[in-house]
Amino acid sequence: MRATILYGPRDVRSEEVEDPRILKPTDAIIRLSATCVCGSDLWPYRGADAIDQPRPMGHEYCGIVEEVGREVKTVKPGQFVIGSFATSDNTCPHCEYGYQSSCVQREFMTGAQATLLRVPLADGTLVPSAEMPSAELIPSLLTLSDVMGTGWFAADAARVRPGSTVAVVGDGAVGLLGVLSAKLMGAERIIAMSRHETRQRLAREFGCTDIVVERGDAGVERIKELTKGIGADSVLECVGNQESMLQAIRSARPGGFVGFVGVPHGVKLGGAELFASHVHLHGGPAPVRRYLPELIDLVWSGKIHPGKVFDLTLPLDRVAEGYRAMDERQAIKALLRP
């Protein structure tokens, strides 16, 4: 089958590899309907994460079940399924508490930018749908595997409520879907921080009411101006670097909530600043599995169209173009057709 392997900084290749096989009785093999490139894939692509050995890439997926291990009960060959980027048994205490992405058996998925994918803990990780989705639904359903679930978690962690004033730091696909999530949760005002016209347009389409182009302390000042000096009730941090984290914390009102989902790189937070800020801070790998049933319903019923973040579609073997376009910010997110 075709797979995507990262060999080193900016060296990503589409290659023929052996088909995956069932390794454990709880595994399933799925044939991917679509997959995509994640903003977090750009960290190793840019050399920010060490690459010791060739690394199979991709962790966002949906598709048709080909085969299941003998202990798999709830998922059957022929079904359409979506799963989280983090596997989960969905029965351990952390899963029951709603944090499936911290499941005691968690593995982070990899190798999903491919034709076929082995999914561990299939019963706990995959959500099968009753019917086959139409082709138009596939991109939106695919986003639920990570990017939409992560934007949703950012808004949930930032405790967006009806009437909230929300600021979103980061105009990547996660940030844009954070805007959509905040809108769905009833936010009255959604301030997107973006200096990129295409992304601003999509942010507006998803429900943002204000755009702030300034960054860092100037961005914080602008948020304060827009909120009568108070700060935002909820801030979604969707980047993961030092500047964006501080920008998020400083944009929130005292007692406000910061949801952070950008994988932190080089972030150090001073205890004294956190203390003085009075913010609530919550984040981490999104517990996508918790949200999947609800989000699948929202997509299936046509209430949300998160697939709009895909502004580039490529055949799987041209995956390297997708990485390049996202790295250069020419594309928001690249969908890959196996």
Added chain:
Amino acid sequence: MRATILYGPRDVRSEEVEDPRILKPTDAIIRLSATCVCGSDLWPYRGADAIDQPRPMGHEYCGIVEEVGREVKTVKPGQFVIGSFATSDNTCPHCEYGYQSSCVQREFMTGAQATLLRVPLADGTLVPSAEMPSAELIPSLLTLSDVMGTGWFAADAARVRPGSTVAVVGDGAVGLLGVLSAKLMGAERIIAMSRHETRQRLAREFGCTDIVVERGDAGVERIKELTKGIGADSVLECVGNQESMLQAIRSARPGGFVGFVGVPHGVKLGGAELFASHVHLHGGPAPVRRYLPELIDLVWSGKIHPGKVFDLTLPLDRVAEGYRAMDERQAIKALLRP
């Protein structure tokens, strides 16, 4: 009048100074019924905070109103009042949001280890009681000015709920009152981290169910053992150093809540660890003013006796002995009688 002045590390003196006067029309002057030494006073006492000039000490107070400025409406001479260590107008957006300790007009009180005290923003800061309290109630009412309100905030920020499993890091007066607060909020299990017998005894009296004497990673391991490997639902951080913060974060379950109220000194939190931990983090200077009415009722009705944390009572002019005893951990908390 008599006041307490810090001149340098471990050099605290009781001195005669001029009586305070009304400086602004929103001020009140109160005659202190009792005051005390705070754990946070030990930071400058130990030299951890720079002391540029002689510093009037003390921020916990209750007493009888002597005089009010001409704009003060809700507080009258002769009334018994308790106020927060942080002044507040109680009308600004931050106050209305419940974060009076981030009021736009906030000042941190100082000079309360004295006979008389000027309290700015008297209407918003002070809560008068309908009657004069009995002498036995005074120590417990005094704690509401900071230490009990801070323990309560720690438990509230750590979202203690009926049935919660709670860990408390720090066995100072705040930690002990955090135990009491968690108990009142319905915690089923309260693990106090303490290696000091007197404090362990008081923790048990306040409702703790388990004692952990280990610290750092060994302490975290012990909490994990006691919680079937899961971690605590809620952790109260009541110290403020690097070890205690990490111990708190690492003791919480994924998705759990850490309330931190120890004033951080030298604390730096890695973004990647916070992300992976999946904890909720909230803290800062306790919004004591928000809690005062409820806590006053609890003390007045005899439901709680937070004044038990005072295991040393001294006349005001012997304040230096109080600092010394607390610094050497011979006393939990020193009450001062003006």
